[in-house]
Amino acid sequence: MPEIGYTLMGEQSPPRQLVDDAVAAERAGFDYAVCSDHYYPWLSEQGHSPYAWAVLGAAAYATDRMGLMSYVTCPIRRYHPAVVAQKAATVSLLSQGRFILGLGAGENLNEHVVGAWPHVIERHAMFEEALEIIHALLSGGVLHYSGNYFEVPEAQLWDVPELPVPIGVAVSGPDSIDLAARYADVLVATEPRPELVTAFDTAAGPGKPKYGQVPICWGPDEDACRKIAYDQFRWSGLGWPVNAELPGPRSFASATKSATVDHVAQEITCGPDVGKHAEAVRKYFDAGFTHVAVVQIGADSQGAFLEMAERELLPALR
DSSP, X not given: OOEEEEEEOTTTSOHHHHHHHHHHHHHHXXXXXXXOOOSSOSSTTTOXXXXXXXHHHHHXXXXXXXXEEESOBOOSSSSOHHHHHHHHHHHHHHTTSOEXXXXXXXXXXXXXXXXXXXXXXXXXXXXXXXXXXXXXXXXXXXXXXXXXXXXXXXXXXXXXXXXXXXXXXXXXXXXXXXXXXXXXSEEXXXXXXXXXXXXXXXXXXXXXXXXXXXXXXXXXXXXXXXHHHHHHHGGGGGOHHHHTTOOSHHHHHHHTTTXXXXXXXXXXXXXXXXXXXXXXXXXXXXXXXXXXXXXXXXXXXXXXXXXXXXXXXXXXXX
């Protein structure tokens, strides 16, 4: 059966609320929760960006049933891959095996805080080395690694789960599909493109989970929801080649000056019509995804959204 997830959107909520929302999402019946991993919000209107791994650790201990996933962590600049492996193992142990390590090649927005952002060819090569290191450490034993970008003279994880931590890799095209086929247990994507699913199944073999994510803005007033979606999510229409390169919220504000409320509302379902939101989720399932996480835009609406989801959205999707 397809599984429905909830997004702990760190860019729009403070850390204690994110953990409280995770508990409420489990109570509402969501199958899993994904957590964004940012240093900056996309836009200043969002207003938050706590440390995702502290949130994941707290959520792991505060919940009992729901799966958890980093969505996604970049292991090439802000974090050394050996440290990412340690964090993933720890959260897996705290959650008693409910954690999936979602990884991606990252964005300048978050990674430039520790130095210059590599060009795309270089960072993809760095990402592959990072995957090699993380995979080896999570498999147990002592690692000695010397690459073009990363050195691990000697490393070993002393607290490793009995079952391997599943690794998800974010994909957008053929090169990342090839990487995911070699290193990933799970496909991660942000667009409902069936060709990504088909290519991954061809390269990696059928049967591996495919995780997607869809933003919505549910609320009783459609006009108010459209305004919230515009204020906080107009960046999403820029496309990944742009989103990966801009360095901060001011850049995203400048790049979205021509966006309008109507433009954003054409891409993001807004308002009280649960059927429209359910249809936005179903596009991913129709494309072959097995798991879809919903982003409810707007920090102040999470409680009401989760109550509605328990009554209406989740039953409609199931």
